Amino acid sequence: MTSDGLYYLDHAAATPVDERVLAEMQPYFGERFFNPSSPYAPAVAVRRDYFDAKARLAHTFGAKADEIIITAGATESINLAFSAVTGHVVISAIEHDAVVAAAKRHSHTLVAPTEKGIITPEAVGAAITPDTELVSVQLANNEIGTIQPVRQIAEKIRTIQAARLKENNKRPLALHCDASQGFGQIDIHTARLGIDLLTLNAGKMYGPKQVGLLWVRPGVHVEPLIVGGGQERGLRSGTENVAGTIGFAKAAELADRHRKSEAERLSKLRDTMEQTLANAFKQAVVSGHPKKRLPGSLHISMPGLDAERLVFALEQRGVMLATGSACAANKNTRSHVLTALGMSDELADGSLRLTFGRLSNEENCRQAAAIIVEEVKKEYERVGRA
Amino acid sequence: MTSDGLYYLDHAAATPVDERVLAEMQPYFGERFFNPSSPYAPAVAVRRDYFDAKARLAHTFGAKADEIIITAGATESINLAFSAVTGHVVISAIEHDAVVAAAKRHSHTLVAPTEKGIITPEAVGAAITPDTELVSVQLANNEIGTIQPVRQIAEKIRTIQAARLKENNKRPLALHCDASQGFGQIDIHTARLGIDLLTLNAGKMYGPKQVGLLWVRPGVHVEPLIVGGGQERGLRSGTENVAGTIGFAKAAELADRHRKSEAERLSKLRDTMEQTLANAFKQAVVSGHPKKRLPGSLHISMPGLDAERLVFALEQRGVMLATGSACAANKNTRSHVLTALGMSDELADGSLRLTFGRLSNEENCRQAAAIIVEEVKKEYERVGRA
Structure with a gap:
């Protein structure tokens, strides 16, 4: 997908559509273009294909089509997860911008992470008030890769729910998990996670962009953001995205099927890169949890350097990576995630995010590592800290 | 796109993606997959391509990229057009389901059409109260094809605005036009229409599905439905739909470039079909305005017949068309459009919608007409009204 001499280390920002995914989508742009609501047989077949794709997609994380x-x-999914809330919400302080923005529309409390970026069940529990209706904690952080103890947070919430019932407090209390990052690298299963709402994003798992989903546990209430023809059981109107959903299903199946081997492969590539950089620069600081971390994720800070300059220098040599997260990259503000971790400005400003994926292999990662070492050395020489 | 022996006469429900459109989208699924917010050069190039596509797209209807x-x-665009309303809204009684549903979230008044489906400026003016903030009138009806006098409605609204200012009523009053139907068949130009908000849908003009736009005249206020990373000037967050927008721009350019010749071609095909059916069945009733009608649109009722039975009989012979609109087709309810026109139940229940487009040509329309005549005759014989 990338040519020789191009080293893509930013899979958390975007992934190409897998060729097998695109191949499954193609017929729905052309000969199977019919509106799934139309009454004639070819359209009814498209409708069946759509629901079949939803079922296969849902199956990859232990859920059902309806x-x-x-x-x-993911951004729309997250907004939809917050749509029915009238009370208080609790989110982690290191959520994606979309969760932060959705929470700001409500009375909200931010839960601070530990230094390694973990959101503890105790901290979540302490933030929940009798008015809290929704807790939102991401599965894995998009900047530092830390994986959250979602299952334990869910158990904490169940305990609080039980206590509420005893006090005759019937306000709903749901747990939403934004799992935009991590599908295909770690286990994502609604029952094992114990969650009520789940956001997934096709565009981050080699599926089509602008396609996502919100899983809603039966019994949990959401309100439609977009009303009209009543598609998606009235919860999201608009002609169904048939091609996109067919692609999403295939992408999820591929990611799920190869999850264990891919996680192992990415983790080796990441560890090799981490060791190479840490050996070359003793002052480098790796952030996030050393073990509870996405296999394909590396966040490393070069104190005293300007990461933006580095990104541009690296780009000249074909290495593509991020400073902080891509979402915030063009805003010239410090990442709220790094601030919440208590990272010093010097470390934050010198931080690089490398995310490995299907375009990564031993050869191109080895070459990219050599280029990064050279360019970081040059920068340290330039600022007189070599 | 459809094989021999298949006659698609439902272009208002869905159009295939034009091959030239798909060809322009393809690179953005693969080698140009980058996140337009990422800082490195290939991503910046994608960002430039995105804004260039928006500019080309906007240019086709006399607007600017930003x-x-x-x-x-279109459904999301319509919901967004209504997002900032706190007061009263006025819509035509024959709007698309999405406009009806969005209006129902507010204090609203429905404006009845004339028998031919025209919404007169006088009727709109009479429905506007001092609290009205938004008027929404479609450019052309999706069921009967009637084209509305949007420019004259806009002038009426300007007059009312001027009167309001004299009375020191500073409530905004905007005109939204849902032009989901008609692009590529009739002139759509924001200044010539005199509107404030415009909805367009790529999926109805041989572009990708699940891609639309809302044009907002500078100075008109809308509130974001979906918040997050702040894309689209904060009005619609989420990673930009690069491939979809590139496709939308190409689709709009193609439709705009060939508009006049295509309108003439479709109008001939439609008129021939109309004459064939009207000659064969003297009792047939054509609805909508005879002249102010989309060139590719024909709504015809066969009194005493069950249109649903007809659609299934026709489908067996490869003819695909609609009863009422596709959106409402699977709901087993009578079309609110036909009800608003005052159509009798007998006529409504026997009504067929035929919409012509790029898959239509003289040969397949002639064959389709012959099949429809045969099947309608059979049905009339069956019910003993031959």
Whole structure:
């Protein structure tokens, strides 16, 4: 997908559509273009294909077709997860911008992470008030890769729910998990996680962009953001995204099927890169939890350097990586995630995010590592800290 | 796109993606997959391509790139157009389900059409109260094809605005036009229409599905439905739909370039079909305005017949068309459009919608007409009204 001499280390920002995914989508742009609501047989067949794809997609994370709402991406899914809330919400302080923005529309409390970026069940429990209706904690952080103890947080919430019932407090209390990052690298299963709402994003798992889903546990209430023809059981109107959903299903199946081997492969590539950089620069600081971390994720800070300059220098040599997260990259503000971790400005400003994926292999990672070492050395020489 | 022996006469429900459109989208699924917010050069190039596509797209209807918000389709655009309303809204009684549903979230008044489906400026003016903030009138009806006098309605609204200012009523009053139907068949130009908000849908003009736009005249206020990373000037967050927008721009350019010749071609095909059916069945009733009608649109009722039975009989012979609109087709309810026109139940229940487009040509329309005549005759014989 990338040519020789191009080293893509930013899989958390975007992934190409897998060729097998695109091949499954193609017929729905052309000969199977019919509106799934039309009455004639070829359209009814498209409708069947659509629901079949939803079922296969849902199956990859232990859910059923009629429990998922197809959206135009994780941002819409997240907004939809917050749609029915009238009370207080609790989110982690290191959520994606979309969760932060959705929470700001409500009375909200931010839960601070530990230094390694972990959101503890105790901290979540302490933030929940009798008015809290929704807790939102990401599965894995998009900047530092830390994986959250979602299952334990869910158990904490169940305990609080039980106590509420005893006090006759009937306010709903749901746990939403934004799992935009991590599908295909770690286990994502609604029952094992114990969650009520789940956001997934096709565009981050080699599926089509602008396609996402919100899984809603039966019994949990959400309100439609977009009303009209009543598609998606009235929860998200608009002609169904048939091609996108077919692609999403294939992408999820591929990611799920190869999860264990891919996680192992990415983790080796990441560890080799981490060791190479840590050996070359004793002052380098790796952030996030050393073990509870996405296999394909590396966040490393070069104190005293300007990461933006580094990104541009590296780009000249074909290495593509991020400073902080891509979402915040063009805003010239410090990442709220790094601030919440208590990272010093010097470390934050010198931080690089490398995310490995299907475009990564031993050869191109070895070459990229050599280029990064050279360019970081040059920068340290330039600022007189070599 | 359809094989021999298949006659698609339902272009208002869905159009295939034009091969030239798909060809322009393809690179953005693969080698140009980058996140437009990422800082390295290949991503910056994608960002440039995205804004260039928005500019080309906006240009086709006399607007500028930063005046349009890319959405996941007309339904979302319509919901966004209504997002800032706190007061009263006025809509025509024959709007698309999405406009009806969005209006129902507010205090609203429905404006009845004339028998031919025209919404007169006088009727709109009479429905506007001092609290009205938004008027929504479609450019052309999706069921009967009637084209509305949008420019004259806009002038009426300007007059009312002027009167309001004299009375020191500073409530905004905007005109939204849902032009999901008609692009590529009739002139759509924001200044010539005199509107404030415009909804367009790529999926109805041989572009990708689940891609739409809302044009917002500078100075008109909308509130984001979906918050997050702040894309689309904060009005619609989520990673930009690069491939979809590139496709939308190409689709709009193609439709705009060939508009006049295509309108003439479709109008001939439609008129021939109409004459064939009207000659064969003297009792047939054509609805909508005879002249102010989309060139590719024909709504015809066969009194005493069950249109649903007809659609299934026709489908067996490869003819695909609609009863009422596709959106409502699977709900077993009578079309609110036909009800608003005052159509009798007998006529409504026997009504067929035929919409012509790029898959239509003289040969397949002639064959389809012959099949429809045969099947309608059979049905009339069956019910003993031959």
